Amino acid sequence: MTTISSEDVIKEKILNVAKKNPKGISDKDITAAIPELSTGERIAVINKLLQQGSIDLFNQGGSLIYRLKIQTNKQAVKGADNEEKVVFNLIEEAGNKGIWIRDIRVRSNLANTQLNKVLKSLESKKLIKAVKCVNASKKKVYMLYNLEPDRSISGGAWYQDQDFESEFVDVLNRQCFKFLQQRADKIKNNPQGPIVGRTQSYATAAEVQKYITDLGISNVKLEVEDVITILNTLVYDGKAESSIYPDGSKVYRAIEPLLPTTGLVQVPCGVCPLIHKCTTTGLVNPQDCVYINEWLE
Missing domain, CATH: 1.10.10.10 (Winged helix-like DNA-binding domain superfamily/Winged helix DNA-binding domain)
Structure with a gap:
């Protein structure tokens, strides 16, 4: 059996599996996605990801489930100006249902031109994304970049x-x-x-x-x-x-x-x-x- 030697490669593969399954993955899911990974390697890498805060561990019906931790990228926002921090925090609070640009404007008290500039900056940094809604095709909501939109937004x-x-x-x-x-x-x-x-x-x-x-x-x-x-x-x-x-x-x-x-x-x-x-x-x-x-x- 071929063994994966690079720990970083294994981490990336496990995180990719977790990204595709926002509700969580089990050891069985990881083994199915990366069959060449030995039990010892899987346990070692999972422990590293838990220590780094990349994933969370849950007990679901007696089974261990790993879920991608929502990365708020605070470090990336840390160096930003106050306007970006305010807008980012509002979008973060909205979760996977997102927030309308109108609500961001009202709550941030920013002018249209400045708000659009801030949103474009956060999007370019891959901190947030705009998602079209099935119940309002001409409108879009903003949410954190790595979130999976709620079914009421995407339509499932x-x-x-x-x-x-x-x-x-x-x-x-x-x-x-x-x-x-x-x-x-x-x-x-x-x-x-x-x-x-x-x-x-x-x-x-x-x-x-x-x-x-x-x-x-x-x-x-x-x-x-x-x-x-x-x-x-x-x-x-x-x-x-x-x-x-x-x-x-x-x-x-x-x-x-x-x-x-x-x-x-x-x-x-x-x-x-x-x-x-x-x-x-x-x-x-x-x-x-x-x-x-x-x-x-």
């Missing part, structure tokens, strides 16, 4: 460059439904009786996620919560029903719709990151909707 897996991927969502919708149908068909005539058969026809979101992952139809990594969003559109369409197991887990099964469905997934509302702002009677704030003008035209 259903958006590419702020554009809703309707075809991608439709494919996932059909494949999820196909999996539930196959599960139901296999045990339709269960010898143990219809009640047992009905119970066994349910599937968890994790099972559906594994099926979708194994198909290899997605270029992005789908989390279980992404699959739950798709499964919920099937429920809304009347193609599936959900139930809760005694252990509290939610499960889904395919059903025959009584009436032809309009197909909620055909419009973005089914997977909209702002759907929580809607009510049964309409939008709480219609101006927040990305799509309402398109559908009214």
